[in-house]
C-alpha cells in the first residue's frame with residue numbers, strides 16, 4: 001500500500017491549514033514574517049509528472065511502487081495523477097504485453113523494464129520514458145512502437161533510459177531517443193520551452209506557475225519601491241530549466257545567470273533563451289556552491305535547492321555576501337529552517353505556502369529574505 005497521501009482523510013482546507021501552521025512554526029525564529037495567503041491548485045489529478053516503478057509480469061504488469069518484499073504494487077488508479085496520464089496506462093500495458101517486455105524483478109534480478117516516467121504539458125501532449133536495464137529491452141520495444149504511437153498521437157516524445165546497475169535510482173545516464181523529437185514542449189513561466197528528458201521539471205505545473213509568478217511580483221515590487229528599477233544582475237541557483245530565471249528576466253532584470261548541475265537542463269535553458277531572443281539570460285552547468293565563490297554577489301539571488309537544502313557551505317557564503325535580497329524557494333521547510341539558522345544576517349520579510357503536493361504532508365514554501 002502507498003503511504004504517500006497521509007493527509008487524504010482530512011478535508012482539504014484543514015490540510016492546507018496544517019501545513020501553513022507547520023511552516024510558520026518552523027520558520028518563526030527567522031522572521032518577522034508577513035505570511036501571504038496559501039496558494040492552492042487542484043486537490044486531485046494535479047501530478048503532471050510521474051515516475052512509476054514497473055513490477056509483475058509482461059502479461060500483468062503493475063505500475064506504482066514496490067512493497068517490502070520488493071514486489072510490484074499497482075497504483076495506476078492513484079487519484080493525484082493527472083487523468084490524462086492515468087488514461088495512458090492501458091495502452092502502455094498493451095505495448096509491454098505485445099513486446100513481451102518483462103518487468104525487472106528486484107528479488108530475482110531478472111527482466112528489463114524498471115520504470116515508466118511521464119510528463120504532461122498544457123496542450124495535453126506527453127513525454128514517455130522507459131527506464132530499462134539494457135538495450136535488450138529497447139530491442140523488444142522498437143518493432144511495436146510505431147503502432148503504439150498511432151494509437152496515442154499525443155505522445156510526442158519517447159525515450160529509453162538505461163539503468164544497468166541493481167540500484168534504487170529512478171534513472172541512469174544514457175538516454176536513447178525513440179522518436180524524432182528529442183525534446184518536449186512545456187510552457188514554463190509563460191514561455192514555450194523545450195525540455196529534455198533528464199532535466200528536472202516541477203511535479204505540479206499549475207502550482208509551479210504560481211510560484212514563479214510570486215517571485216516575479218516580489219521583483220517587480222522591489223523595483224517600484226527602490227525607485228532604481230529592476231535588478232541589474234540576478235542569479236538563479238539550482239535553476240533547472242530556468243523557471244525563476246526567466247521570470248526575473250520578464251520582470252526586467254538586466255542579466256540573469258542560471259546555475260544548475262544537469263547539463264540537459266542547462267542546454268534546454270540556453271536553447272529557450274536563444275529561441276526567445278532573451279540575450280540577457282544564460283545558464284551555466286556547475287555546482288552552485290563552487291560557482292558562487294570568488295564572485296561579487298548580484299543584487300538578487302534566487303535559490304531553489306532539492307529537499308536536502310543548500311548544504312553546509314552555501315548558507316555561510318550567502319550570509320556574508322553583498323546581495324540586496326534573496327528569494328529562497330524550498331520543498332522542505334525543515335532544511336529551509338536549518339539553512340536560515342546559518343544566515344543570521346538575513347530574515348524573512350514575506351513568505352507563502354504553495355500546496356504543490358495536496359493529500360501528502362509535503363509542501364513548497366517561498367521566502368523573500370532581506371537584511372536583518
Ligand SMILES: C[S@@+](CC[C@H](N)C(=O)[O-])C[C@H]1O[C@@H](n2cnc3c(N)ncnc32)[C@H](O)[C@@H]1O
Pocket residue numbers: 199200201202237238239240241242243244259260261262265286287288289304305306307331
Ligand atoms: C528543486 S529543483 C528546482 C529546479 C528549478 N528551479 C525549477 O523551478 O524547476 C532543484 C534543481 O537543482 C539541481 N541541483 C542539484 N544539486 C545542485 C548543485 N549542487 N548545484 C546546482 N544545481 C543543483 C537539480 O538538478 C534540480 O534541477
